[in-house]
Amino acid sequence: MQEQTYEIEKGxxxxxxxxxxxxxxxxxxxxxxxxxxxxxxxxVINVSVKGNRVVFKGICEDDIKKVCIxxxxxxxxxxxxKEELSQIDDNMKTSIEYGKGIRILNQDLWETIISFIISxxxxxPRIKGIIxxxxxxxxxxxxxxxxSYYTFPTVxxxxxxxxxxxxxxxxxFRDVRVYExxxxxxxxQVDLEELHQEKNFNTVRDTLLILPxxxxxxxxxxxxxxxxxxxxxxxxxxxxxxxxxxxxxKNVDETKVNKRDIEKIAYEKxxxxxxLAQQYLFYWKRGA
DNA sequence: GCGCAGGGGGTCG
DNA sequence: CGACCCCCTGCG
Numbered sequence: 260m261q262e263q264t265y266e267i268e269k270g271x272x273x274x275x276x277x278x279x280x281x282x283x284x285x286x287x288x289x290x291x292x293x294x295x296x297x298x299x300x301x302x303v304i305n306v307s308v309k310g311n312r313v314v315f316k317g318i319c320e321d322d323i324k325k326v327c328i329x330x331x332x333x334x335x336x337x338x339x340x341k342e343e344l345s346q347i348d349d350n351m352k353t354s355i356e357y358g359k360g361i362r363i364l365n366q367d368l369w370e371t372i373i374s375f376i377i378s379x380x381x382x383x384p385r386i387k388g389i390i391x392x393x394x395x396x397x398x399x400x401x402x403x404x405x406x407s408y409y410t411f412p413t414v415x416x417x418x419x420x421x422x423x424x425x426x427x428x429x430x431x432f433r434d435v436r437v438y439e440x441x442x443x444x445x446x447x448q449v450d451l452e453e454l455h456q457e458k459n460f461n462t463v464r465d466t467l468l469i470l471p472x473x474x475x476x477x478x479x480x481x482x483x484x485x486x487x488x489x490x491x492x493x494x495x496x497x498x499x500x501x502x503x504x505x506x507x508x509k510n511v512d513e514t515k516v517n518k519r520d521i522e523k524i525a526y527e528k529x530x531x532x533x534x535l536a537q538q539y540l541f542y543w544k545r546g547a
Numbered sequence: 548g549c550g551c552a553g554g555g556g557g558t559c560g
Numbered sequence: 561c562g563a564c565c566c567c568c569t570g571c572g
Contacts, residue, residue, distance in 0.1 A: 282556065378555040386556085387565045431565025436558080474558045496556045541556090 262403075263323035265318040272337035273313055274360020276305060281361050281482045281542040284388045285374055286394075286411070298394070302326055302368065302409050303403040313335070318403050320514065333361050344536055347528055349537060350506050354543035361538055363484065368451050370411045371485035374474035378480070392428045393417070418445045436472030443470060460489060466524050475518075483534040493525045493533040502544040 267273075279287040279295050287297035294307035294362065296317075304317035304327065315327045328334060345352045373393075376384050390411070395413035397420060416442050425434035443449050449466060457463050460482075467478040475495070482492035493499075495518055504516045507524050527534035 335553095375556085380555060380564075381557085381566090382555045382568065384569085426565085429565085429567065430565085432558095432563095433565080472558070476557060480556080496555080498556070498571075545556095 260318050260320070262316060263494045264314060265321055265324045266510050267313050267328055267333065269308055269311045269313050270338075272341065272360060273308075273362060274330075275308055277358050277360035277449050277542070278331075278362050278364070280546075281358060281538055282383075282475040282545075283538070284364055285383070285390050287380075296408075296442060297403070298410060299330055299364075300326070301401070302330075302398070303401050303408045313477060316469065318401060318512070319340070330365050330515075332365055335362075337362060340532065340535060344529070344539070347536075350495055351529075351539065354539040357543040357546065358539050361542060362537065363488070363490075363535070367411070368454065368481070368485040368487060371413055371481050372440065372444075372470065372473070373411075373437055375416070375477045375484075376440060376470075377430065377433055379433060379472060379474075379477060380437075381433075384400050389429050393420075393425075396424075396428065413439060414445050417441050424474075433472060440473070453469070454487065460491060463487065463489070464492070479534070490534045491526075491531045493522060493529075495521055496541075498541050498545050499537055502540050505544075506540075 268532075275293075275295050284297070286299070287295045289295055290305070294305050296303070296305045298458065302317060304315055304319070304323075307314050315323060317323065319326045341355050345355050354491045374386070374390055377389050391409075394409035394411050397416045398410040400476045401410065404470040420438070420441075422434050422438045423439055430437060444451060449469060454463055454466060457466075464478055464482060467473050467481055468475070473481070479494035482489040484495060484527070500516055500521065501513055503521045503524065504510050504513045508516055508520060510516050524532045525537070
């Protein structure tokens with residue numbers, strides 16, 4: 260297949276580091292020249308910033324312009340969103356200045372589900388390693404610029420992996436969770452197409468929670484970071500708990516902060532954009 | 548250098 | 561609430 264390219268104006272809401280390091284994705288790697296290369300769907304894409312231009316190049320089955328506009332959420336007006344959030348308070352203002360280039364990627368739902376099940380009680384280097392090994396073993400190989408890349412396996416492809424196979428790839432106790440979830444999605448006990456159609460937020464969330472390995476935090480990450488695109492989802496992890504307590508709740512013992520209280524404040528302050536607010540706060544606090 | 552302890556984007560029972 | 565698998569990191 261042939262290499263395609265696509266270019267856009269960078270603007271003020273597109274920064275490679277912010278997009279790829281804000282914790283939403285696991286398959287993008289920095290190159291020597293500062294660009295990033297990643298695999299999504301059956302595409303291998305390299306993204307670089309040159310002055311005020313963003314250059315996408317790589318191998319796509321479809322038109323690269325279409326593929327990138329969709330994946331990088333390029334039709335959404337993040338300037339407007341940031342303006343709206345900035346007006347809430349100074350914390351939002353500061354965090355948005357810090358992570359001004361964040362965009363929420365449109366990641367495949369199935370891949371996002373498995374990726375965040377793997378993320379439970381785990382660290383990022385290891386998570387990335389596991390996902391890479393899964394892709395190498397069960398995905399399809401694509402050669403680009405002389406290097407081999409591997410697509411994330413489809414449901415059918417991953418369903419060929421037994422619990423022991425997964426264990427050998429380093430999943431640890433998450434092996435059974437991934438195995439069971441794969442089966443439930445394969446036999447449509449949980450239908451991913453239907454999930455996309457469903458309007459009611461809590462219905463979608465409750466359905467995700469049926470899947471083994473998907474608890475409240477993972478469910479909210481899936482809702483926020485996948486093509487489900489639910490910006491009202493508010494994943495609460497140790498970092499978010501920390502920052503929400505520090506800024507709004509001010510409990511002396513951070514571990515005693517009630518999740519309900521965090522959710523209540525998040526919803527009252529940020530409303531339908533709570534998930535995005537979370538992302539700016541999380542990225543700011545974790546980086547700063 | 549290498550060996551070892553500590554901990555990590557939670558979930559489950 | 562405690563265990564959970566194990567790679568990665570950092571320190572001695």
